[in-house]
Amino acid sequence: MAIIGQKLVNQIRETGLKATVAQRTDDAFTRFTAGLTWDDVRGILRGDPPAKPNPRVKPHTEGFWFHIRPTFYHEAVTTLYPTFRLGYLSALFFLIETITGMFLMIFYTPSPERAFANMIDILTNVPFGSFMRDLHRLGAEVMVVVVTLHMWRTFITASYKKPRQFTWFTGVVLLIVTMFLSFSGYLLPWDQLAFWAVTIGTSMADAAPLVGREVNLLLRGAPDIGAGGLLRFYLFHVLLFPAIGLVFLGVHYYKVVRWGLSLPPEMEAIGEDTARKVDQTKRVMFMPDILTNEIMYAAVATAILAVASATFYNAPLETHSNPQVTPLHTVAPWYFYWLQGLIKIPHILPLGESLSFINKPVDEVFALVGLTPKMLWGIIVPPIIIVLLFAIPYIDPNPSRRYKDRKVALSLAVIFELLILYLSLGGIATGVPGTGFGYVGGNPVVEVAQEFIPDEGESEVKAIPFDQLIVGKYPLANDPAIDDHKAPKFREIVRAIYADMEHRKHVADPLGKKMPEEAEGDVTVRLLQEDLKEFVITIRYIDENQAPQTFSKNAYIHKNSDYH
Amino acid sequence: MNLFYKIITFKPSFGLRIVSGLVGIVLCLATCGIVGLTDMVAAQLKTNDDAFEGRLIEAGARVYFEQCARCHGLQGKGNDGAAPAISSVAFLGAKTPPTPSQRLKDIGWSGSIESYIEAVTASGIPIKSSQVWEQNHPPFAQRFGGPLRDDQIKNVTKFVANWKQKPYTDGVIEAPKPGAGSGPQPTPIPLGPKENAGLEVFKGAGGCTACHAIRGIATGAVGPTMNKIAATAEKRVTQADYKAAGGKATDVASYLRESIVSPNTYIVPDCPQGACASGVMTQNLQQTLKPEELENLIAYLMTLR
Ligand code: HEM
Numbered sequence: 071m072a073i074i075g076q077k078l079v080n081q082i083r084e085t086g087l088k089a090t091v092a093q094r095t096d097d098a099f100t101r102f103t104a105g106l107t108w109d110d111v112r113g114i115l116r117g118d119p120p121a122k123p124n125p126r127v128k129p130h131t132e133g134f135w136f137h138i139r140p141t142f143y144h145e146a147v148t149t150l151y152p153t154f155r156l157g158y159l160s161a162l163f164f165l166i167e168t169i170t171g172m173f174l175m176i177f178y179t180p181s182p183e184r185a186f187a188n189m190i191d192i193l194t195n196v197p198f199g200s201f202m203r204d205l206h207r208l209g210a211e212v213m214v215v216v217v218t219l220h221m222w223r224t225f226i227t228a229s230y231k232k233p234r235q236f237t238w239f240t241g242v243v244l245l246i247v248t249m250f251l252s253f254s255g256y257l258l259p260w261d262q263l264a265f266w267a268v269t270i271g272t273s274m275a276d277a278a279p280l281v282g283r284e285v286n287l288l289l290r291g292a293p294d295i296g297a298g299g300l301l302r303f304y305l306f307h308v309l310l311f312p313a314i315g316l317v318f319l320g321v322h323y324y325k326v327v328r329w330g331l332s333l334p335p336e337m338e339a340i341g342e343d344t345a346r347k348v349d350q351t352k353r354v355m356f357m358p359d360i361l362t363n364e365i366m367y368a369a370v371a372t373a374i375l376a377v378a379s380a381t382f383y384n385a386p387l388e389t390h391s392n393p394q395v396t397p398l399h400t401v402a403p404w405y406f407y408w409l410q411g412l413i414k415i416p417h418i419l420p421l422g423e424s425l426s427f428i429n430k431p432v433d434e435v436f437a438l439v440g441l442t443p444k445m446l447w448g449i450i451v452p453p454i455i456i457v458l459l460f461a462i463p464y465i466d467p468n469p470s471r472r473y474k475d476r477k478v479a480l481s482l483a484v485i486f487e488l489l490i491l492y493l494s495l496g497g498i499a500t501g502v503p504g505t506g507f508g509y510v511g512g513n514p515v516v517e518v519a520q521e522f523i524p525d526e527g528e529s530e531v532k533a534i535p536f537d538q539l540i541v542g543k544y545p546l547a548n549d550p551a552i553d554d555h556k557a558p559k560f561r562e563i564v565r566a567i568y569a570d571m572e573h574r575k576h577v578a579d580p581l582g583k584k585m586p587e588e589a590e591g592d593v594t595v596r597l598l599q600e601d602l603k604e605f606v607i608t609i610r611y612i613d614e615n616q617a618p619q620t621f622s623k624n625a626y627i628h629k630n631s632d633y634h
Numbered sequence: 635m636n637l638f639y640k641i642i643t644f645k646p647s648f649g650l651r652i653v654s655g656l657v658g659i660v661l662c663l664a665t666c667g668i669v670g671l672t673d674m675v676a677a678q679l680k681t682n683d684d685a686f687e688g689r690l691i692e693a694g695a696r697v698y699f700e701q702c703a704r705c706h707g708l709q710g711k712g713n714d715g716a717a718p719a720i721s722s723v724a725f726l727g728a729k730t731p732p733t734p735s736q737r738l739k740d741i742g743w744s745g746s747i748e749s750y751i752e753a754v755t756a757s758g759i760p761i762k763s764s765q766v767w768e769q770n771h772p773p774f775a776q777r778f779g780g781p782l783r784d785d786q787i788k789n790v791t792k793f794v795a796n797w798k799q800k801p802y803t804d805g806v807i808e809a810p811k812p813g814a815g816s817g818p819q820p821t822p823i824p825l826g827p828k829e830n831a832g833l834e835v836f837k838g839a840g841g842c843t844a845c846h847a848i849r850g851i852a853t854g855a856v857g858p859t860m861n862k863i864a865a866t867a868e869k870r871v872t873q874a875d876y877k878a879a880g881g882k883a884t885d886v887a888s889y890l891r892e893s894i895v896s897p898n899t900y901i902v903p904d905c906p907q908g909a910c911a912s913g914v915m916t917q918n919l920q921q922t923l924k925p926e927e928l929e930n931l932i933a934y935l936m937t938l939r
Contacts, residue, residue: 117648151642183784194683201669358648366651369658376665389693390785594909600799602691606909618898620911626695628688632681 104133114358126357138323140330142353143360144345147331152227155367156220157326160244162368163213164319166375167251170206171308173198178258180304182297185260186390193387204379210252212375214405217248225462225483228471229332233343235463237325240318242459247315249405254307256403257300262526265391266400268303269295274409277444294393335471388526397525399510401497411493412447414508506580514574514585515609519623522567523607530566531605531625532633534559539603539627545592546571546609564593567607586611601629687792694793697786701774702794704847704855704906710797712807714861715768715849719806720751721797728801740811747798752791756784764810768849825937832934835927841916847906848938855906857915863890864939876900890932895920 082090099108105128106114113120120126129136147153177196178188192199221241224230230238257268272295275285291298330345338344354360402410417429432443441450468476496508511517522531538557544550546568552561574585591609598604608622646654672678699708707713710721719725726747727735735747743750758773758780774780775787782790825833836842837852845856852860867889870876879900883889892899897915904910916922923931 115652117652148645149642150644186785190686194679194686197673197679198666198669199673200682201666201673362648362651362655363646366646366655366658369655369662371658373658373661373665376662380665380669389689390783392783596909598695599793599796601688602695602793602796604695608909608911610912617917618913620913622909622911626692628691630684631688631692632685 104129104136114361117358117362120355120357124355126355130356136356138320138327139356139360140327142348142355143331144333144348145352145354146333146337148354148359148363152223152229152334153331154219154223155364156216156223158364158367159371160213160217160220160248161319161323162371163209163216164315166209166372167206167213168312170202170209173202174206175308180258180301182260182300182391185258185300189259189261189387200385201379204383204385205375206255207385208379208383209375210255211404214248214252217245218405221245222483222487226480227332228335228476228479230463231466231469231471232341232463234325234329234332237322237329238463239460240322240325242456243318244315244322245459246456247311247318251307251311251315252405253403254303254311257295257303258307259387260300260391261386261388262391262395262397263386263388263400265295265393266396267402268299270400270410271402271406272299274444274448277442278449279445282449296393332471335473338471340472340475341469386527395525398512398516398520399524400526404494407494407497408490409448409452409493411496411508412451413444414496414510415443415447415493416507509580511579511581511583513621514579514583515589515611515619515621516623517579518567518571518574518585518609519607519621521570522563523605523623523625529625529633530563531607532627532631534563534605534627536601536603536627536629539595539605541595541597541603543592543594546590550593567591567593571609586613588612598626603627690789691792691796693786694789694791694796697782697790698793701782702790704853708904708906709802710794711802711805713859714807715766716847716859717767717771717807718809719802720794721802722806722808723801723803724806724808726795726798726801729798737809748791748795751794752787755782755790756780756787763812766810823937825934828930829934829937831927832930832932835923835931836934839923839927840919840931845915857910858902858905860935860938862939864936867893870900886936887932890935891928894928894931 078090081093085093096108099111100106103111106125110121110125114126127141130139130141131137174192177192177199179185189203192203224238224241253268253271257264272286272289275289276282278285287293289299289302290296291302329343330348332343332345401407415432417431436443436446466479468479470476473480496506497510498506523529538560540552540557540560544552544564546564548565548568550561550564550568552564554561571585571589571591575587575589576584578584589609589611591607594604594606594608596604596606604624604626606622606624608620610618610620613619698710702710705713705717706720707717710719712719712722723733724736727733727738738747738750745753754771756773756775757778759771762770772780774782776783833851836848842860843852843854845854847853847855847859847861849861858866864886867883867886871881871883871885871889881889881892881900883892897917898912901912902910919928
């Protein structure tokens with residue numbers, strides 16, 4: 071105490087209080103930046119040329135965070151192309167997800183009794199809660215896109231080739247981690263969307279021979295997803311996958327620094343790698359150039375994400391999960407649509423029913439070798455794709471990184487991407503021949519009701535303002551007896567239901583089903599309680615067996631429920 | 635091509651970086667500020683809270699009409715012998731003018747009406763509080779062997795309590811005061827051989843029990859209860875909407891016959907789970923039942939007043 075105090079007192083005596091504080095503050099600042107004084111940092115942010123000897127390389131050798139970043143880049147890789155900053159943005163999103171995730175963790179309990187109520191608490195009782203949740207959810211989806219695009223760009227610029235094979239390898243691990251992070255997070259809100267998407271996803275494992283049941287048991291903690299499954303997915307999501315991600319992110323970043331960013335392919339002789347032999351005149355120093363660049367990208371990307379989350383984007387929260395009720399048309403998260411598409415391929419050639427002498431249904435063909443489609447597409451093919459991804463740098467025999475020398479590789483990549491797109495769209499009734507093969511729609515009568523009152527998800531009916539729902543019975547018609555001034559939205563929806571019903575009478579769905587010609591129906595609105603109404607769509611029709619049938623589906627609408 | 639080249643070789647100048655970086659940071663901070671303000675000052679949280687409260691009541695309504703309405707009625711007014719009113723002023727109390735629940739006072743429950751509803755619904759009532767009820771109150775929570783999860787119990791509680799905004803006073807069947815109504819039940823009127831045969835058709839060949847309830851005999855909850863069908867029929871044949879729908883019956887017997895052989899002629903408005911739908915009731919009973927079976931069935935139903 072005495073010694074430290076004495077030194078300080080001496081300094082103040084010699085130079086005065088103000089100068090001492092300034093010196094001490096700068097000293098602390100310099101320790102923090104691993105070698106840069108306050109003036110150095112200001113110089114960097116102002117774009118001043120460096121002093122000699124350049125103090126700005128010190129943090130790269132002294133500090134942890136900068137030692138995993140290169141000291142300088144080749145000027146050719148500082149433009150948008152070739153990196154498009156996608157790797158950097160991937161890391162940024164990893165960070166954003168970590169921060170927003172920690173916020174959400176505070177208010178969340180991984181138990182079936184609490185989880186859903188916790189989500190509602192976050193949205194209704196926690197300041198910034200819904201903002202953080204939107205950020206976390208939107209960030210996760212964008213991260214999947216950004217990481218995938220980053221993989222595509224490193225493939226297209228052939229950056230995976232010698233000496234960066236292992237960088238690519240760790241990258242594939244990061245891709246898988248990103249997907250699994252997204253997927254494991256999907257379950258946590260414990261609503262119907264979460265529960266069924268993950269039930270479908272994990273049921274894929276069931277198809278594996280011998281170990282399927284055990285793997286499923288390991289993932290879910292019980293034959294069905296319940297308390298055990300939720301806890302496991304939570305631990306995967308907040309511990310296991312982030313930990314694996316962090317380890318591989320470290321290696322990935324280290325490899326990037328170790329080998330330098332690959333130059334645009336045309337700039338090097340074939341088979342050579344000159345990324346680290348950068349001529350003095352071509353060097354762009356990390357500070358200030360790259361640093362300011364990255365700060366800008368981070369600030370702009372975060373701002374876009376924040377504004378989107380605060381305005382139009384709303385993370386969905388549907389009704390409490392219910393293992394007894396499978397909502398109609400449950401789907402996997404969009405980044406697994408392709409896998410869902412694969413499992414639904416009906417015939418071996420995408421020709422519909424035509425050429426049936428050779429174009430056999432897949433089930434039949436696979437049965438010949440003792441496989442089910444689920445087994446092949448769900449268990450055998452995805453691991454093969456993953457192994458192939460890992461192996462790309464090691465099996466690509468072509469030493470050249472130039473585009474014109476890689477016609478085969480690039481064409482294969484394009485075909486692969488088109489295939490993924492095609493499979494992803496398989497479940498959608500686009501009307502293009504060959505697509506829509508995975509369409510799972512049932513009775514068109516049921517589909518009309520599902521269109522307006524879906525089992526889960528956004529409902530146009532529920533979005534009708536409460537006051538516009540005038541109690542009564544209204545036959546479905548193009549001109550329903552609803553006052554256009556008093557209830558424009560209500561009127562519009564009743565007309566839309568009618569139009570949809572008429573449309574389905576004329577246009578068959580991808581399975582060839584049409585709405586029976588004489589189908590007609592009505593909408594009934596009832597007042598159940600002071601602030602609660604019931605909206606019923608009823609459709610009467612004659613079925614294939616000439617028997618009269620009635621189908622009805624209802625929605626309960628509370629005055630405050632605010633679905634728009 | 636030129637534009638493409640320009641885009642891919644884009645490199646923001648130093649000034650642009652600093653400016654757009656600053657704009658980004660300011661935008662982030664501003665968004666956080668605005669979110670904080672709307673959440674706390676402009677009571678966005680309160681709005682969200684109301685919205686979710688409303689959505690949970692909606693979810694509760696679904697549970698109510700699936701599980702409770704068959705005994706407690708579509709409007710919660712109760713059903714003779716089946717269940718007491720739970721939407722009445724005496725049970726719930728009222729918001730305006732503030733009225734406490736008479737029922738809670740009678741039974742000496744110290745908690746809130748919500749906690750009483752939740753408790754009864756979750757665990758059921760193990761001992762019948764009064765002989766006027768045909769069955770005990772069943773337990774509904776999964777942890778007591780019922781079908782519902784705890785969140786569903788909470789939601790249906792919210793739904794029932796929501797009647798407090800405008801509770802009913804007329805046509806309600808109140809629970810008897812504790813201790814009352816525990817005497818012996820009136821003995822049922824004995825059935826003649828024809829009626830007895832009709833009861834057997836109702837339970838057997840007719841398959842009516844799958845959809846219709848009769849006290850002590852059947853618990854079907856698809857179609858309306860048959861407890862007082864003869865009295866209902868008498869009223870129905872004079873109703874304007876019945877005639878408008880093309881109903882031709884003029885007395886109880888012909889109404890029952892018409893309802894059975896041509897169920898779509900007139901669609902009863904209220905079924906236990908909401909509005910009745912046409913085409914639900916068995917359509918070909920005239921073919922499947924022998925003529926004398928049909929006669930006996932009608933004779934039996936005519937005793938239900
Ligand atoms: C969380 C996921 C990932 C993060 C945070 C990440 C981060 C980075 C960063 C910051 C770079 C520096 C260059 C740039 O910004 O583009 C980079 C380069 C690279 N990444 Fe990734 N990456 C991820 C996923 C992947 C994936 C999925 C692959 C491929 C399968 C991959 C393969 C590569 C390769 C080959 C390079 C070297 C590129 C070059 O030298 O030009 N990375 N990564």
